[in-house]
Amino acid sequence: MENQTSASEFVLLGLTSEPHLQSLLFFIFSVIYFITLFGNMVIMIVISTDPHLHSPMYFFLFHLALTDICYATTIVPYMLVKFLLKQRTIDFSACIIQMSLILLLAGSEIFLLSAMAYDRYIAICKPLQYQEIMNKPVCSRLVGGAWAMGVLHSIINTLPMLNVQFCMYTEIKHFSCELPPLLTAACSRTFLNKLVLLSSAVIFGSSSFLLTLISYIYIISTVLKIQSAMGRQKAFSTCSSHLIVVVLLYRTALFQYTKPSSVSSFILDQLFSIQYSILTPMLNPIIYSLKNNGVKTAL
DSSP states (O other): OOOGGGSOEEEEOOSOOOHHHHHHHHHHHHHHHHHHHHHHHHHHHHHHHOGGGOSHHHHHHHHHHHHHHHHHHHHHHHHHHHHHHTOOEEEHHHHHHHHHHHHHHHHHHHHHHHHHHHHHHHHHHOGGGHHHHSOHHHHHHHHHHHHHHHHHHHHHHHHHHTTOOOOSSOEESSSSOOHHHHHHHOSSOOHHHHHHHHHHHHHHHHHHHHHHHHHHHHHHHHHHTOSSHHHHHHHHHTTHHHHHHHHHHHHHHHHHHHOOGGGOOHHHHHHHHHIIIIIHHHHHHHHHHHHOHHHHHHO
């Protein structure tokens, strides 16, 4: 058994080894990546150039779009190169860097969504104090805090991986260097790494989820007290797009990182990973374009 850190590379099994399927997947994921880049860049440009969208809600949306671009770019271009060259190897250092970026961006995104939920809570439950509470310094601190939590999440899980040993020939049953399949492929004991992963997923995931859940409990409670149906519909419409994005992300990511090994399977793991790491960044700008009146008007 040799430590792969001083050796060379891993073999990413990817989605398929069939050449004709690889060509088809190259086309499909190229289209998905283009839509992801185009949609999120349009959101960012519109928010930057339209004065009517210079508000806290769209400030957070700008950073969500930026996170989605980074998330997709961390994974998809490397997949496309592998499809094109029919090559499945990846250097150990490149794999660890990709893993750490995935952890960072996933952690940042869930706390950014929590900040957006808090923004909607203040807007709906305390509308008269909204401008005072959600000022620029507060919004900047919330976004900075989300990125800081992502960095912390990445460091906590990446550093222990540097001590993990891998065999000279190591296959990773995945299309990217996510932490769970990396731990499965290790030759040394990974109990501590799995404990850190599970603990961080529970702590970071549950804390951000609770912040979001509490915000929505107050939002729903306030909206139900509104007398007119039109008023309730208008209030709910301001957070419906955010709620859809939250459900899409948490449903898949939390299952992927906290599911017991008894329900693990190669195909299922990859399908869930595709949904939260590739499809969700593509769907987010589409959801906000269709469900958010401010963005629709600006477009």
